[in-house]
Amino acid sequence: MNEKIGVYVCECGPNIPDRIDIDKVLAEVSVIDGVKTAKKFGLLCSPDGKNFLEEDIKKEELTHAVIAACSPRDHEQTFMTVAVKAGLNPYLTQLVNIREQCAWIYSDKQEATRMAIKSIRAGISRVKHHLSLTKKELEMNPDVLVIGGGVAGVEACLSLAGTGRRIYLVEKAEELGGTVSKLGALIPHQGTAVDLFGEKIDRVRAQDDIEVITGHDVTSARGFLGNFEIEIEPQGDSSEIRNLQVGAVVIATGFGLLSSEHLDTNNGEKNPNIVSALEFESMLAQNAVVGKDGKPPRSVALIHCVGRAELGYCSKVCCLYMIKYAHHLKSMDASTKVTSFYTDLCLPDKSDQAYYDEAVKQGIRFLRSDAPSIQSAEGQVTVEYSTGGGKSASEKFDLVVLAPAMVPGEDTARLADMFNLPLDDTGFFKEIHMMLDPVATPIEGVFVTGCAMGPRNIPETITQSQAAAGKILGSLIPGRKLEPEVKVSEVRADFCTGCQTCLTVCFYAAISFDESRGISVVNEAICRGCGSCVGSCPSGAIRAKHFTYPQIYREVLEILS
């Protein structure tokens, strides 16, 4: 009981004295056991206020400080910084909210004052059990691994280049460019992938600080933000494992396409006049758009939304490229009958509606139908479609082009397992928050961008790659050390029996198991202090720093007494 606690009540301008009798508060709290001084001040967060606080802590030789003021979200950090300046460990302070949680909610002054006193008493009880906590510093590696050399990966590399770090671009194919490089003209610019992205790829190869490693797989990953250890090896050859040490990882492994075998193959034989989008792209590129008879088709059916109903999501980009195909076909031969069958039309961007309207003007038919069925019929393909009201119709076409749904890339599950990343219901990587944090994952330092996360168009992918790069640039600064969160969990070795229940509930993979000692160990660099492990441990062997039982118990006891 040798504490010297200082209690400082901030008037917060007129906010607090209007509703709370501060002098009464000071009178009541100054006689509490352990309180050395209780003072009030006009605006503690002002330069004068902060000076006053710093001087008073030093003058009164305080061991703890309780500040009764606004919300911790506003000024907890402010006052902790003042404490540091005054030579007091910042964690031996407690900010009690008597503004939002007292003055602003009680209309009766007596009640507000009573509650303010209670809250401050609780803060004092709690702070008596605070422990000095020190920030640790960890070395961090500013280098970055980008997995996947498509549009997403290349953009991420370029955004990170020239910032004093090394970037490794690992691509499993022999060439960079990904799926987009297999496409012809890209709408709406109508430039080709090579036109638009060739230059970016050249720049990536030319940058000194980017090392491009093609034909390699990522085979293992260990570590955490600032300290990842990655193993890569040439495709199928484990004898040439190479170790990479990086501080962050960007996963840009792209997507796959739903197989259309059930539609374009009959008894093991591929039907040449039912083609998927990528096949059609290569037909366009080779100027070989033909039907079964080897001649240019007189009628073409474009089937949108293949697999959409079964998978439960829209693949976003197909309507646009189908309209692109329609335009192409018309430009090659205006007499070609082009019909689009769609379940829903997806035209999200500014220029898309106009593009569609133009297609309609050119005589391209757009028919709405649920899942049209396709049947091969002597050199042609019959498409049967619904016309509404339970009725259906059928037409014959020389060529059918299918827009298959985008599906998770073939490496997604393996990488998710490797990096402890969650997948959502559709099997794509899952971002931490769809709206508020779309490129980060629960694993700190690991980002996902582009179609690896779900159907994206190119502008979105570019944006996300730049975003991921931005986040890395802001957190992994060469020369700066990592200051992990202080209020993390810790395992008391003597009480841990190694049941690993905490490991199973840790969302951030921040707990590992030390085989030699048979106990769980918390990685303080990644622990986010959520406390799930503390709740799950049946014996209480794992504790949350700054949220220990005595601290919480004392605070609650005061409130309830």
Place this chain on the structure above:
Amino acid sequence: MKEKGKPATQDISPKNSFMSASYPAGDGFAKAIRAVLTKALDDQVFEAVMMPLKVPKTEAFAWTLLDDTKLLEHASPLPPVMTIQGGKALSELTKHGELIERTAVLLRPCETRAAVELFKLKQINLENITLISIDCPGAVPLSDYLSDPENQARKFQDLMEENGDEDALRPVCRICDKFSIPAPAEGGMEEGGHAADVHIGFLGQKGKRLLLFPLTEKGRTLVEGLGLKAESPENSWETAVQTMTDARRKNRQAFNKDFLSRISGPDPFSEMFDACINCHNCMRACPICYCQQCYYDSEAIRLPSENYLERAKKRGGLRFPLDTLLFHLGRMSHMVLSCVSCGACEDACPASIPVGQIFSLVGDQTQSSFEYVPGINRLQPLPLQAFREDEFCEVEIPCECGEGQAPSEVNKNA
């Protein structure tokens, strides 16, 4: 990460026939077991055995790890009492790593199930361990045995010979339907899921033979190592087991109903613990209670000195030791989903509180709400560690199975 766990069914009668090998037991059950173990040790089918031995010059039984076959003369494979729960003993043996010697362990079925739960909790390492379970008629209460060992041993022997009085058994034994090989009803057990590696059956055999049922790869190795072939099911055993299972299930249903009415409600429940002295013997005897320091012995629930009087004033009095009921309810919430109804707790209680029956009842009910049967499937994850989306529809936002109610609707009906 999401995981759709396979719900285990409650019906665990051995509908699928199990193949067994026969071993002569004309000279008595214990002798036959000793012969099997001696041969196995001599032929190095395994290198050590852990099983109960009778301590010479006493009526006590002690778990013993041995590789000296001479010690087997004291072997008591199925003692009339449960001393230390076998799952707990096995955990002491392997919690810090796998045993170096290949070891066979003889356990009662409830001890086997406790061992499987402990395995899931990483307190038992089953590498190098061959689990052998045995048909079990039950055990007599420890206090009865201590006051009259000879008589109680005789009563137990009668039960082994299938003409004894089940009234001699502990209450939790009388309602136990998992005294033989547990198995899910449909489709058989998945590979690697069986609780025991080998099961030894003797029910229905009139003391003539033992039946060895290999259930896993390790089990097959053991049986073959003994020069035996498990080729045929044994009808007489299956019938005996089925009959006993049905009878015990009836007992269990009657017990659940009757005992529930005795402890329903806060007052009847807390009155059960009127005589409790908070000695924590029940927790210490329980195989599932593995914590180095029990939460209810830790600083977390210690009341600061200055608050004793304050707490006493709230109700006019404060009972010592503090928080007796909290200890029981808390222990219950921590372990009851893995409770195997072994009754070790009730044997250990110096105040004769029917704590085994209380926990067995609550265990039965809570386990079924998670569709979980502890200890019968090594591959079934512990319910609190496995996330299932289609669970507790009645308190969650309408879930996939479509049977749930929105919380607002639930409140309307409350």
Place this chain on the structure above:
Amino acid sequence: MPSVLNIKKGVEEGLRLFLESLLREKKVAGVFTLRKTNDEGAAAYTLITDPEHMQQAVPLYPLMPMNAGKALSSHTLGSASEAPLAAIVRPCEMRAFTELIKREQGHRDNLLLISVSCAGVFPLSSLSNGTLSQELPDYWESAQNAEIPAFLRPTCAACEHFLPFQADITVGVLGQKELNKECNLFLNTTKAEEMAEGAPGSITSGELETPEIQAVRKERMAERRKLFEPFTAQDYGLSGLVQTFAPCLSCHGCSTICPICYCTLCDFDSKTHEYQPTSYSIELDQKGGMRIPPGTLFFHTGRMVHMAVSCVNCGMCSDVCPVNIPVATIFSKVGDALAEEFEYVAGRDAEEELPLGTYKADEYSDIGE
């Protein structure tokens, strides 16, 4: 001759009246004593603050559901009670509290310690097997006549320290006449006299050490010798210990319930004593077999080394043992031997220092110079 507060009521009723008056007059904020918890004879120590609840108090009920010294210790662990309290505890419970205070596990200030000239208690099992309710009338008769009834805890039958050391008040029970009509509270300290001012009853004088007390002390000591007889080092020895502790379940109930065992995590429950796989291999190699869990007897002898010098012979350990091992007999035999060796009696004097923590130059001079 000490002054005595005499209340013309049965001994338990008189004591209850006195305690109730202390509460009503706010001389104490609470009374720590036994209280009935049901109608089947169960009771538990309770800190009573509401005088109305004193009706359910049974301060002299011959049951010890826990050693009250442990309870007092947990109440005053961090600091002395902030308000005056009265506590009714048996001599061995008081001695245990004193031993705990010496180890910084409690504070005596602000406690009015009331003890009894103790006629002993029933074993815990007597509650469930009906003996307690059956023999209760006999108990009081034996107490009055200073006899040793057969149904007492063995440690009580063999207890020679049945008069409390350093209690503020001693309730006359053992060998006191007309327990159903007279309650005599012996006021041993000034604090006691102050508390007794204005209390119901009248101040007289009296003697605790009656001839009956002296006679029963001799009998108790004879019982003690009889109790310890089978456990001699020569005839009983290590093999005897092995046999006695053969049924031990390693439940550690004895140490959990022992008032002197105060460690938050017993050394024998900690990882220090856990075996590694290699250790099992080595033992198998050397001996061909070993008991699981290992260290059954080691726990007991180790615990003995740690606490036997302060053993107060209360007998809780034997009561709590699920396999009826006479733990208390063995531990108090060793405790007795240590008491003789160090000329120390556990709990006799709060100022007396613990022998193992006190260096005396002229000690064990025959072992090493």
